[in-house]
Each structure stands twice: as structure tokens, then as C-alpha cells.
Amino acid sequence: MSEEKKNSLLSRFNMNEVIPFLGLVLVIVVFQIATHGKLLSASNLRSFSNYLFQIIVPACGYIFLMSQGNMDFSLAGMVCVATAVGAYLSQTSIPLAIAAVILLCLLMGLINAAACVGLKVNSFVATIATSFVYSGIASVILGGGAITGSYDLKLADQVWVKYGIIILCLLVGYICFDYTPFGKNCRSIGANETAAGQSGVRTDLIKVMGFLVLAFTCSLVSIFLLIRTCTGSINSGLNLQVNTMLALLLGGVPFSGGWSSKFKAVIIGGLMMAVVNNGLTLVNMGAELQQIFKGVLFIAAVALSFDRKNTAVIK
Amino acid sequence: MNDKKTILKAENISKSFGPTKALQSVSFEIRQGEVVGLIGENGSGKSTFSTIVAGIQKQDSGNLYLNGELYQPKDINDAISHGVSMVVQEQGTLDNISVAANIFAGKEDEFSRFGFMDIRKMNEKAAAQLEELGITGINPAQLVNGMSFEERKLLEIARAAYTDPQLLLIDETTTALGKDGRDILYGLINKLRDNNKTVLFISHDIEELMNICDSIIVLRDGKYIGALSKEEMDISALRRMMVGREIAESLYRTDDEGRKSDEVALSAEHIRYGLLKDVSLQLHRGEILGIGGLTDCGMHELGKILFGIITPDYGKVTLADGSQIKDPYHSVKKKLGYVSKNRDTEALMSASSVRDNICMPNLYRLADHGLVSPKKERELVAKWQESLEIKMRDQSQFVMYLSGGNKQKVSMAKWLASDADIYIFDCPTRGIDIGVKSDIYKLMIDLKEKNKAILMISEELPELIGMSDRVLVMKDGEIKGEFLRSKDVTEHTLIDYMI
Structure with missing residues (x-):
């Protein structure tokens, strides 16, 4: 028994799992120094919650999809449409606006799923295509400008609300991912879709649900953006998918999905990306430079975390 | 028989994968011009041993000698240049390229002229190679993708035969082959033996090995158990050596009872x-x-x-x-x-x-x-x-x-x-x-x-x-x-x- 315990402890302590954690510590230390202590200070807590919310919440949904080996590149477009419509409707009724945002996001998630599962188009290609559609629709609605919503939305912009929702998402996400058949089936699909199907996993349904869960978390991000800015603009949700995917990759979830996808990646990767985004802004790095920085980070994260063990298997 | 020269000598070969000891100080010799069977249960180390000889992986300790000289293949191609080729257990063909390109994979230089491939020459040569082995119904120009597992195995055999090996390793190939395929393989084995080449045939099918091998080496749990010559071969003795315990005479059911219900x-x-x-x-x-x-x-x-x-x-x-x-x-x-x-x-x-x-x-x-x-x-x-x-x-x-x-x-x-x-x-x-x-x-x-x-x-x-x-x-x-x-x-x- 003790032998087995030692073994599993040893195997748990492998590099793939240690690297993300070390990365997080490194990033915190570097930016804490670079920002002269501003990063981890009480005055930054509010600002940090904004960065954290926009990464952790969608990551809680994205991990279900990514563990299947699927991707969604349409998050920004989705949020754009939702915030535009939400801002417009909030002028009449805030509950109506919130309901519309949630339903719209779920509808767009369903469209992504239909393209990927129904038409059997690779999720990467399918969602790149739908992202164009969603951005196009958003541009039409916005008519080249921005829509300003009700300023009553601002009332909900409280730090504790944001941290509360973040913690709630993490909790629900963790339980669903680690303890429900749905969460486990997602990873089975990523590990070997054929084997999962032949074991009675409803692969198509699980994939559709993956897209829907992600779409729901995107609706939360849309509502958050409305509350914070009271506007819907073409820049709403900019870079959302890259930030989210980067967080999961840095947290150790492989692009190919499967059983090495662990929920703690959401926390570790999410914190890391929030620190990077917040830190880069605190050191006054321009948006353009930030993009270059993230592009390089993206490639590095993919190269480092790609699960070669999983793909070495002849498919 | 014993005056034949030793082609391959293994000396205390050991190999571990994490806590699993796949091979533990395995030593034996193989003589030139023989067809030698290597038998053992799954996990006995027979595939590990053969992949080491073929240069696919390296042993942790111990030495191999080929024709009396220290033999340390750096990779598969190095092994092939020493005259050691292998047909692997898993699928070893490359998708999306033609049959001919598969047979000559790694030897494209032979067909290149001014940097271009002479596809026709390659296809002709492939056709000749397939025909020589008696493989019919495969067009050298067709893509490998649609082919059955069996046809792919035959291709691998053709590829290995083309390298004209002095030692050919065949790992668990016959389970994938039908009767015709097996006959082709046995034909090749016999031809190699006639030319004083050596074959190491890895299988767990006792009867098959007894039919085609001159001697059989038994491994169990990564250890060398013994070798039997043609005269000493005996099914129950081999089974005992492989499993390490007595196995019931019949593997199958002994009753004549039919189904239990008509439901x-x-x-x-x-x-x-x-x-x-x-x-x-x-x-x-x-x-x-x-x-x-x-x-x-x-x-x-x-x-x-x-x-x-x-x-x-x-x-x-x-x-x-x-x-x-x-x-x-x-x-x-x-x-x-x-x-x-x-x-x-x-x-x-x-x-x-x-x-x-x-x-x-x-x-x-x-x-x-x-x-x-x-x-x-x-x-x-x-x-x-x-x-x-x-x-x-x-x-x-x-x-x-x-x-x-x-x-x-x-x-x-x-x-x-x-x-x-x-x-x-x-x-x-x-x-x-x-x-x-x-x-x-x-x-x-x-x-x-x-x-x-x-x-x-x-x-x-x-x-x-x-x-x-x-x-x-x-x-x-x-x-x-x-x-x-x-x-x-x-x-x-x-x-x-x-x-």
C-alpha cells in the first residue's frame, strides 16, 4: 500500500504538472518586481478582478471543449453580438437584456455545434468561419459605432460580485469536470473518440453540450462587460479566445484533449494569464506590443504542452 | 549442425521501462543459416529484444555481437546497413504515399535523377519485387490508404526483403496474415534459409514455430529460459517453458454440451x-x-x-x-x-x-x-x-x-x-x-x-x-x-x- 502510494506520488510529481505551477510563480514574481509591487496590492484588487473574470470564467467552460480535442475560435464574435444586443435592450429592460444575452450566446454555441458535429467540419475551421459571421452580424447591429446601454447596469459592478461568480464558476466547473459522467466523457472523447463511442458514450451529444457550456460562460462574460462598460462595441471581447486558450495551454491542457486535461489548469493558467494581462498594462506596455508578446507566448505554450504521448498513438 | 558460424550473440542484455524489467540479463547465440523461433508470452520481452537488435531502441546494459563484432545499431537505418531488417508487429506502413514509395522508403536516392524521382522506374522495380515474393493483386502505384492490414503487412515484408538482410526479424506478423499471406512469408523464409541467411521469427504460436523453425528460444518474464532444437521440440514442453507451470492439455472446452437454453x-x-x-x-x-x-x-x-x-x-x-x-x-x-x-x-x-x-x-x-x-x-x-x-x-x-x-x-x-x-x-x-x-x-x-x-x-x-x-x-x-x-x-x- 505504501509502495503504491509512493509510486502514485512520484508519478504525480512529473514535469508536465510542475511546469505550469513554476510558470505561475515565475510570472507573479517577475511582474511583482516589474510593477514595483503594484500587482499584488490592495489597490489593484479591483482591476485584477476584471482581468481574472474575463479569463477564468470562459476557461471554466472552455476546458470541457478542449478536453474533447475541440476548439472554438468564435468567442470574441459571440460576445460582440451579445453585448451589442444586450446594450440595446438594456435601455428598455435590464432583465430582458440579460435573458437575451444568455439565449443569444447559447444559440450561437448551438450553431457552432451544428457546424462541427452536424456538418462534420473540423471545429477549428467551423468556428473560424462562424466567428466571421458573428463579427459581421455585430458590425451590422453596431452600424460602425457603439451602442450605449442603461447606466443602471453599473450598479452591479462590485468587486465581491465578480470574485463571487469566479469562485462559483470554478466550483461548479470542477465538480462537473471531475465528478460527472459528462466531464469524464469529454476527456474520453479527446482520448479516443471511436473507443468512447463504442463504449456507449454519446459523442455527438457530449460535443454539442461542450459548445453550449462554453457559450453559457461567454454569456456571463458578455453580461460582465455590459455591467462594467455599459456599452456594446466591436472591441467587446477582443482576444477572448486567445486569452482563454492560452490560459488552458499554460495550465497544461493539451490541444489534443484527453485524460491529461486537469481542471487545475483553469486556476493555474487563468491566474497566470490574468497576471500577465494585468501586469503588462501596469508596466504600460502598448496594446500592439502586448499582441506580439501573446503571439509568441501562444506558440511557446502550444509547443511545450502538446501531448505527444497522446498523438504518438496510431489513429 | 554445430559447426555453423554464430551470426548474432547476445550477452547479458537488460532493459527496463520504469519499474518494469522487460529483459534481465538475456544471453544466447543464433547460428547463421537457421530459422530461429523466439517464443514467449506477452510481456516476456521477445518484442523488446527484437526491437533492440533492429536498432529501434537501445539496451540498458549488455552487448550484442554480429558476426563476432560488437554491434551497436544507432537506429533502424544503421541496423539495415549492417544487414539487419525487421518486420514490426504494429502497422509500419506510411499513409498517403504509393505502394512503391513504401517499399523503397528511405532508399529514394536509388531512383532520383537530377533531384527528381523516376516514379516509373520505382513502380517497375516494386512490381518486380512483389512478383518475386509471389504477392499478387497489389498495384505499385496505388496509395496505401485503402489497403487492408494484411496487404500492408505484405508490403512491409517486401520492404524488408528488398534490403537483402543477412538477419531478418519478423515480429508477430502472421496473426495479421491469411493463408496466402502466410505462404508468401514462409516462402521468403525458406528462400533466405537456402541462401544461408538467418531469420529470427517472433511469435507465440507454438505450432507455427515448430513447423518452420530449426530451433526455438524461449523467454519468460524477461529471462532466457532455454532453447530447443528441432528434435527436442514438443508442444507441452514448450508450453511449460513459456508459462512456467503446467497448462491443461486442451485450451478449449472439453464438454459436448450445447447451448443452455432456447431463449x-x-x-x-x-x-x-x-x-x-x-x-x-x-x-x-x-x-x-x-x-x-x-x-x-x-x-x-x-x-x-x-x-x-x-x-x-x-x-x-x-x-x-x-x-x-x-x-x-x-x-x-x-x-x-x-x-x-x-x-x-x-x-x-x-x-x-x-x-x-x-x-x-x-x-x-x-x-x-x-x-x-x-x-x-x-x-x-x-x-x-x-x-x-x-x-x-x-x-x-x-x-x-x-x-x-x-x-x-x-x-x-x-x-x-x-x-x-x-x-x-x-x-x-x-x-x-x-x-x-x-x-x-x-x-x-x-x-x-x-x-x-x-x-x-x-x-x-x-x-x-x-x-x-x-x-x-x-x-x-x-x-x-x-x-x-x-x-x-x-x-x-x-x-x-x-x-
């Missing part, structure tokens, strides 16, 4: 799909129904149709309660289980733990208020690991690191754990050594005793005859004959209906 568990009516023309059958409770035929007779597709993986163009599959088979999800709910012939690609998640594999079809049953209890998962896996004697480090070990036989046990444990009533086993003992084979047969008898319905699709005639209460023989998508369990049914009877 129909599953029935297929007028199934049409692809090659299958109007196939109907009934599977009873307490019955082992064997389905035999050549690989491409449609029986593997039939198995998938019965479980709902493939929807037939016409016809239906119904259960005792009158419900119809729709898809695997509903089949699992109705207590069916299916083990694919393709263990690694369809039955198991390789880069996943034993626990996650076994629990996959059982999650909803293990869930309490929608949440799966890790404790229940562990208990379920522990129960079946113990009962099937699955050899593994612990439940979190990845399935890819298990031996073939233990992998098969895992894919069966999935369904035993789900307490299925109807089992569809497609080639359940494919590529498995006798130790595990006899375990699986025992398990099937057990299931029959519990009044479960078992449908066994198999390409191995002794197994069909030895295990089934009833055998259906298929040919070209049709059931050609039905045989009840009886001493009068022989391999010849079945073969007449298969071909």
Missing part, C-alpha cells in the same frame, strides 16, 4: 450493408455462438451492426424484449457489450488509465445524484482486476504500457463490470499468448454458465470449433453453413464453406 437474446433479420446480403441469425442465452470466415467476409461489420455502431441499409437487430438496436449508447443501456478486433484504435483509450478505461461504459451506473464516486470507481476496477488477474502497476497506469493480453483483459473488464447480458467479442484472442488465451476461454465458459449470450467472431478455426456451441460460417457477406457442437466438425469441414 433468444438477440436476433438479426435480413441485414444488408455493404458486402452483407440478407444475413439473419439468432443468439440465445447460455450460448457461445461462433462466427467464422475470412477477414473480409463481412463478419466484422456484422458484429458492429449487432451492437449498433453501424446502421444497416436494410434489416433490423432486435432484443428479447422486442426493442431494436439503435446505437451503442442504447445497446449499453440494454446490457450489451462489444469488444472490437482493433484493440488499440477502437476498444481502448491508450494514453489513459486502466481505471478510466474500465469505468467508461459504467459511469452512469456509478453515479449517485449525477456525481461519480471515485471510491466506487476504484472498487469496481479493483474487483475486476483481481478476478481477471490483470497485470498492471496500479489503476492509474496508462493502458498503452500494458502487454497485449492485459490490454485485452481491460477491454473485456469494461463489459464484465457493466454486468452485460450479451457479449459480442470480435477476435477476442487476436495477438494474445496462451496464458491469457486460456484465461479468456475460461471467462467465456463462465459467462455461458451464468446464462449470458456470447457471440464470438473469429478468424481462428481451432478456437471456433473448440469454444462454440454453434458455428456460423460466412463467405462473401452470406452465411454459408451452420454447425452444431460435435466431434465431427473439423477445420476441413469449415474451410470448405469459407473459401
Whole structure:
């Protein structure tokens, strides 16, 4: 028994799992120094919650999809449409606006799923295509400008609300991912879709649900953006998918999905990306430079975390 | 015999994979011009040894000597340049390129002129090479993609033969080959022997090795057990050496009892799909129904149709309660289980733990208020690991690191754990050594005793005859004959209906 315990402890302590954690510590230390202590200070807590919310919440949904080996590149477009419509409707009724945002996001998630599962188009290609559609629709609605919503939305912009929702998402996400058949089936699909199907996993349904869960978390991000800015603009949700995917990759979830996808990646990767985004802004790095920085980070994260063990298997 | 010169000498070869000792100080010699069999159960280290000789991996310690000189192949190509070639157990062909390009992979330079490939010359040469080996029906210009596993294996054999090896290693290839394919391989082996070349033939099929080998080396648990010359070869002695204990004289069932009941568990009516023309059958409770035929007779597709993986163009599959088979999800709910012939690609998640594999079809049953209890998962896996004697480090070990036989046990444990009533086993003992084979047969008898319905699709005639209460023989998508369990049914009877 003790032998087995030692073994599993040893195997748990492998590099793939240690690297993300070390990365997080490194990033915190570097930016804490670079920002002269501003990063981890009480005055930054509010600002940090904004960065954290926009990464952790969608990551809680994205991990279900990514563990299947699927991707969604349409998050920004989705949020754009939702915030535009939400801002417009909030002028009449805030509950109506919130309901519309949630339903719209779920509808767009369903469209992504239909393209990927129904038409059997690779999720990467399918969602790149739908992202164009969603951005196009958003541009039409916005008519080249921005829509300003009700300023009553601002009332909900409280730090504790944001941290509360973040913690709630993490909790629900963790339980669903680690303890429900749905969460486990997602990873089975990523590990070997054929084997999962032949074991009675409803692969198509699980994939559709993956897209829907992600779409729901995107609706939360849309509502958050409305509350914070009271506007819907073409820049709403900019870079959302890259930030989210980067967080999961840095947290150790492989692009190919499967059983090495662990929920703690959401926390570790999410914190890391929030620190990077917040830190880069605190050191006054321009948006353009930030993009270059993230592009390089993206490639590095993919190269480092790609699960070669999983793909070495002849498919 | 003994005056022949030693071509390969292994001296204290050891190799470990983590805590697993695959080879422990293995030493033996192989003489030139002989066909030497290397036999052992799965996990005995025979594949590890041969891949070391072929330069695919390196030993941890010990030395190899080729023709008396220290031999340390850097990689496969280095081994080939030393005259050592190998036909591997797994699929070793490259997709998306032609047959000819596969045969000459790595030797493209021979056909290049001013940096361009002379495709015609390559195709001609490939055609000649295939013809020399007696392989027909393969066009050198066609892409490898659509080809069957067997045809691909033949290509690999052609590729290995082309390198004109002084030592050819053949690893578990014949399980993938039909009769014609085997004859081609045996022809090549004999030709090499006639030319004073050496063949190391790795297999766990004792009879096959006894037929073609001049001597047989036995490995067990990574250790060298002994070598038998042609005169000393004896089935029971070899089995004893391989397993390390006495094995019952007969692997198969010894009773003549037929099926236990006439209650129909599953029935297929007028199934049409692809090659299958109007196939109907009934599977009873307490019955082992064997389905035999050549690989491409449609029986593997039939198995998938019965479980709902493939929807037939016409016809239906119904259960005792009158419900119809729709898809695997509903089949699992109705207590069916299916083990694919393709263990690694369809039955198991390789880069996943034993626990996650076994629990996959059982999650909803293990869930309490929608949440799966890790404790229940562990208990379920522990129960079946113990009962099937699955050899593994612990439940979190990845399935890819298990031996073939233990992998098969895992894919069966999935369904035993789900307490299925109807089992569809497609080639359940494919590529498995006798130790595990006899375990699986025992398990099937057990299931029959519990009044479960078992449908066994198999390409191995002794197994069909030895295990089934009833055998259906298929040919070209049709059931050609039905045989009840009886001493009068022989391999010849079945073969007449298969071909």
C-alpha cells in the first residue's frame, strides 16, 4: 500500500504538472518586481478582478471543449453580438437584456455545434468561419459605432460580485469536470473518440453540450462587460479566445484533449494569464506590443504542452 | 549442425521501462543459416529484444555481437546497413504515399535523377519485387490508404526483403496474415534459409514455430529460459517453458454440451450493408455462438451492426424484449457489450488509465445524484482486476504500457463490470499468448454458465470449433453453413464453406 502510494506520488510529481505551477510563480514574481509591487496590492484588487473574470470564467467552460480535442475560435464574435444586443435592450429592460444575452450566446454555441458535429467540419475551421459571421452580424447591429446601454447596469459592478461568480464558476466547473459522467466523457472523447463511442458514450451529444457550456460562460462574460462598460462595441471581447486558450495551454491542457486535461489548469493558467494581462498594462506596455508578446507566448505554450504521448498513438 | 558460424550473440542484455524489467540479463547465440523461433508470452520481452537488435531502441546494459563484432545499431537505418531488417508487429506502413514509395522508403536516392524521382522506374522495380515474393493483386502505384492490414503487412515484408538482410526479424506478423499471406512469408523464409541467411521469427504460436523453425528460444518474464532444437521440440514442453507451470492439455472446452437454453437474446433479420446480403441469425442465452470466415467476409461489420455502431441499409437487430438496436449508447443501456478486433484504435483509450478505461461504459451506473464516486470507481476496477488477474502497476497506469493480453483483459473488464447480458467479442484472442488465451476461454465458459449470450467472431478455426456451441460460417457477406457442437466438425469441414 505504501509502495503504491509512493509510486502514485512520484508519478504525480512529473514535469508536465510542475511546469505550469513554476510558470505561475515565475510570472507573479517577475511582474511583482516589474510593477514595483503594484500587482499584488490592495489597490489593484479591483482591476485584477476584471482581468481574472474575463479569463477564468470562459476557461471554466472552455476546458470541457478542449478536453474533447475541440476548439472554438468564435468567442470574441459571440460576445460582440451579445453585448451589442444586450446594450440595446438594456435601455428598455435590464432583465430582458440579460435573458437575451444568455439565449443569444447559447444559440450561437448551438450553431457552432451544428457546424462541427452536424456538418462534420473540423471545429477549428467551423468556428473560424462562424466567428466571421458573428463579427459581421455585430458590425451590422453596431452600424460602425457603439451602442450605449442603461447606466443602471453599473450598479452591479462590485468587486465581491465578480470574485463571487469566479469562485462559483470554478466550483461548479470542477465538480462537473471531475465528478460527472459528462466531464469524464469529454476527456474520453479527446482520448479516443471511436473507443468512447463504442463504449456507449454519446459523442455527438457530449460535443454539442461542450459548445453550449462554453457559450453559457461567454454569456456571463458578455453580461460582465455590459455591467462594467455599459456599452456594446466591436472591441467587446477582443482576444477572448486567445486569452482563454492560452490560459488552458499554460495550465497544461493539451490541444489534443484527453485524460491529461486537469481542471487545475483553469486556476493555474487563468491566474497566470490574468497576471500577465494585468501586469503588462501596469508596466504600460502598448496594446500592439502586448499582441506580439501573446503571439509568441501562444506558440511557446502550444509547443511545450502538446501531448505527444497522446498523438504518438496510431489513429 | 554445430559447426555453423554464430551470426548474432547476445550477452547479458537488460532493459527496463520504469519499474518494469522487460529483459534481465538475456544471453544466447543464433547460428547463421537457421530459422530461429523466439517464443514467449506477452510481456516476456521477445518484442523488446527484437526491437533492440533492429536498432529501434537501445539496451540498458549488455552487448550484442554480429558476426563476432560488437554491434551497436544507432537506429533502424544503421541496423539495415549492417544487414539487419525487421518486420514490426504494429502497422509500419506510411499513409498517403504509393505502394512503391513504401517499399523503397528511405532508399529514394536509388531512383532520383537530377533531384527528381523516376516514379516509373520505382513502380517497375516494386512490381518486380512483389512478383518475386509471389504477392499478387497489389498495384505499385496505388496509395496505401485503402489497403487492408494484411496487404500492408505484405508490403512491409517486401520492404524488408528488398534490403537483402543477412538477419531478418519478423515480429508477430502472421496473426495479421491469411493463408496466402502466410505462404508468401514462409516462402521468403525458406528462400533466405537456402541462401544461408538467418531469420529470427517472433511469435507465440507454438505450432507455427515448430513447423518452420530449426530451433526455438524461449523467454519468460524477461529471462532466457532455454532453447530447443528441432528434435527436442514438443508442444507441452514448450508450453511449460513459456508459462512456467503446467497448462491443461486442451485450451478449449472439453464438454459436448450445447447451448443452455432456447431463449433468444438477440436476433438479426435480413441485414444488408455493404458486402452483407440478407444475413439473419439468432443468439440465445447460455450460448457461445461462433462466427467464422475470412477477414473480409463481412463478419466484422456484422458484429458492429449487432451492437449498433453501424446502421444497416436494410434489416433490423432486435432484443428479447422486442426493442431494436439503435446505437451503442442504447445497446449499453440494454446490457450489451462489444469488444472490437482493433484493440488499440477502437476498444481502448491508450494514453489513459486502466481505471478510466474500465469505468467508461459504467459511469452512469456509478453515479449517485449525477456525481461519480471515485471510491466506487476504484472498487469496481479493483474487483475486476483481481478476478481477471490483470497485470498492471496500479489503476492509474496508462493502458498503452500494458502487454497485449492485459490490454485485452481491460477491454473485456469494461463489459464484465457493466454486468452485460450479451457479449459480442470480435477476435477476442487476436495477438494474445496462451496464458491469457486460456484465461479468456475460461471467462467465456463462465459467462455461458451464468446464462449470458456470447457471440464470438473469429478468424481462428481451432478456437471456433473448440469454444462454440454453434458455428456460423460466412463467405462473401452470406452465411454459408451452420454447425452444431460435435466431434465431427473439423477445420476441413469449415474451410470448405469459407473459401
